[in-house]
Amino acid sequence: MGRNSKEGCLGQVRQRRIYAAIREAHTEKEYPLELACELLHVARSAYHKWASGKLSRRAAENEQLVEKLEQLHAESPDKGYRRLNDNLRHDCGIHVNDKRVLRICRARDIRSTIKYNNHGCTRRAKTPQYLAENLLDRQFYAAKPNEKWLTDVTEFKWFEGMKVQKLYLSAILDLCDRRIVSYVLSERNDNLLVFKTFDKAVKANPDAHPLFHSDRGFQYTNRAFHHKLVQA
Incomplete structure (x- = not known):
């Protein structure tokens, strides 16, 4: 337009x-x-x-x-x-x-009362074991549920006294209606966090075979996660 x-x-x-x-x-x-x-x-x-x-x-x-x-x-x-x-x-x-x-x-002047900051914390892999083609190509919409899933890990940080506390949220979002398909909270930003999130989504939607989009963080570019995608 x-x-x-x-x-x-x-x-x-x-x-x-x-x-x-x-x-x-x-x-x-x-x-x-x-x-x-x-x-x-x-x-x-x-x-x-x-x-x-x-x-x-x-x-x-x-x-x-x-x-x-x-x-x-x-x-x-x-x-x-x-x-x-x-x-x-x-x-x-x-x-x-x-x-x-x-x-x-x-x-x-209609705006959300919540301010969102970009706290994505997945680190790009230094030596990625598997890199998939970007099939989503910035088409951030879907015509039906379970057609496209988007995932990321977000870091939350706060202070308890002088000590910094961190919590990580891994979530999978359906681009059709932007519902949260699955999520996992953890004190560690590691492979297990992402793997658990994906396993929960697959278990809750056994007949779904969506296009799965993520960044090229180390959790998403290793062979173990690629194997999960293939098996799903």
Whole structure:
């Protein structure tokens, strides 16, 4: 989608907020409509068109999206735009791409209350025993469950007095609905952590044969893990 369409989507959402402000000033605070429109640089004819509901199809869709996204965000403020779009798709039957949802969320200042940092801690193997081709090729979506699994190890660090404590989370995520297929917590970032995570996922989904994507960390590029992939 080009720059003009991006700006158009943002402009529609911002314009809606301006129209809503004019309506509030006029109806609730008895501000003269002509003056409110003049101060906010809006033609009265444009405002009346909006107030009467004569919006373009795209603008009407964006209004519905704003309403749904604000409702979903109020219910789950921890969710980012991708997970909100998952809810739109699975719970509301609304199918739009992530970029459109992101633009609307930015325009409405809808953002997750949780800040995510990149704490991926898998170390690249110095002498990898097996390197697979990158079949995913940045196509981070899937049409059905168990089609594509994504995995990584995350490090959590905190202090107890002056001593640093660490905990490692290995997880496998389904790219269709972003559910966590399996996860394992450990005090050690080693092969066993990754192997246990994979074994749990396979045991819970015995009929699944997904494309399995990871980085080239030492746990994922050894022969033992490759053997597990082949056997699964």
